[in-house]
Amino acid sequence: MENYLYFRKVRPATFSYTVTSGDVTAWANNPAGTTNLITVTGLGGDDIDSKTEFASVVVTSAGANSNVGSAYTAPTEAGDTVTLTADVESVSNSNVTIPEATGTGSPDATDGYTFIEGDVITITLQQGLETSVAYPSSRYKSIANTSATTTTITFHALKNGDGEEDDIVLTHASGKYSEVVKMIDAALGLAAGAGSASTAPTGKFISVVDGSDGVVKALKGYHDIDISGLVFTPTAGY
Amino acid sequence: MAIMENTLHFGKSSEEVEHNASGCLGLLSVDSNKLNVYFDGGSDDNERVENTITASNHEEVVKEFVSLATRARVNTSDFTVIVDLDASNNMTADEIRLGGKGISDITAITIA
Numbered sequence: 001m002e003n004y005l006y007f008r009k010v011r012p013a014t015f016s017y018t019v020t021s022g023d024v025t026a027w028a029n030n031p032a033g034t035t036n037l038i039t040v041t042g043l044g045g046d047d048i049d050s051k052t053e054f055a056s057v058v059v060t061s062a063g064a065n066s067n068v069g070s071a072y073t074a075p076t077e078a079g080d081t082v083t084l085t086a087d088v089e090s091v092s093n094s095n096v097t098i099p100e101a102t103g104t105g106s107p108d109a110t111d112g113y114t115f116i117e118g119d120v121i122t123i124t125l126q127q128g129l130e131t132s133v134a135y136p137s138s139r140y141k142s143i144a145n146t147s148a149t150t151t152t153i154t155f156h157a158l159k160n161g162d163g164e165e166d167d168i169v170l171t172h173a174s175g176k177y178s179e180v181v182k183m184i185d186a187a188l189g190l191a192a193g194a195g196s197a198s199t200a201p202t203g204k205f206i207s208v209v210d211g212s213d214g215v216v217k218a219l220k221g222y223h224d225i226d227i228s229g230l231v232f233t234p235t236a237g238y
Numbered sequence: 239m240a241i242m243e244n245t246l247h248f249g250k251s252s253e254e255v256e257h258n259a260s261g262c263l264g265l266l267s268v269d270s271n272k273l274n275v276y277f278d279g280g281s282d283d284n285e286r287v288e289n290t291i292t293a294s295n296h297e298e299v300v301k302e303f304v305s306l307a308t309r310a311r312v313n314t315s316d317f318t319v320i321v322d323l324d325a326s327n328n329m330t331a332d333e334i335r336l337g338g339k340g341i342s343d344i345t346a347i348t349i350a
Binding site: 133205234 | 270278282283
């Protein structure tokens with residue numbers, strides 16, 4: 001029975017951003033549609049492109065603010081919190097857009113939010129679209145040294161097309177390619193369960209790289225590879 | 239000692255499907271509460287089962303899937319229930335011996 005190799009992207013538990021006076025000016029004068037734009041960072045090189053990776057978006061107000069959508073109770077003092085509705089934010093290339101509640105352009109008087117300097121926007125992350133993947137050992141195809149600090153692990157695609165491939169690119173300390181190869185080899189070949197007289201050996205769940213909560217955990221014994229990023233690129237159409 | 243391959247059962251009241259464990263292509267999180275399992279469709283397209291689970295519980299469900307899918311008995315029936323949401327199923331005691339009712343965290347499935 002074969003092992004399953006599990007990979008999970010690098011994602012912080014939460015991401016916070018404090019609105020600056022420059023943001024307030026820029027967002028108030030944004031003619032494109034009065035959107036507030038923040039960029040989520042600390043993602044190990046793999047952008048967020050789906051709201052499904054957001055569990056919540058909460059604003060901790062810097063003070064009283066009546067310029068909020070009708071869906072919310074307006075904060076009356078510093079420290080008041082407002083949980084933005086699920087429909088208010090969109091995300092592409094890790095850039096989160098939140099429409100303003102007031103102003104010219106295309107404000108959203110219901111779900112929008114016009115920020116004031118010092119507001120803290122806290123995004124809590126969760127598993128969502130393509131956050132994690134597991135492949136049986138038999139789907140492993142190859143490994144390649146793409147640079148001194150990146151290694152590409154290739155699996156036969158979930159799409160199951162002839163010759164289609166899914167790639168997982170790890171970013172790691174310089175010169176650690178051979179260690180990555182050893183790690184994958186170990187994951188593929190870790191001894192299965194022993195079984196017994198009436199039960200055969202079993203396959204195992206092997207967590208190869210887990211970047212949840214902003215802490216990258218590699219397979220036991222291979223932490224010195226110092227993995228800092230994981231980019232998962234599945235063949236489209238799976 | 240013959241080791242028989244597991245046949246993995248996904249079922250609900252109106253529909254069911256069985257796949258050979260060796261045909262599994264992988265598992266992928268596709269939403270905060272959804273985990274897809276892909277199987278070889280015998281052509282350019284795969285076949286898949288979308289499983290509705292508790293939010294962010296993907297890893298635990300994958301672990302349980304792997305445990306069930308790779309568990310093998312010797313010289314015996316190898317029918318393994320991954321999920322059975324059909325309250326009135328007529329599987330025999332032997333058929334449900336592996337996996338029982340399956341992974342309890344899966345509350346709905348879509349077979350595609």
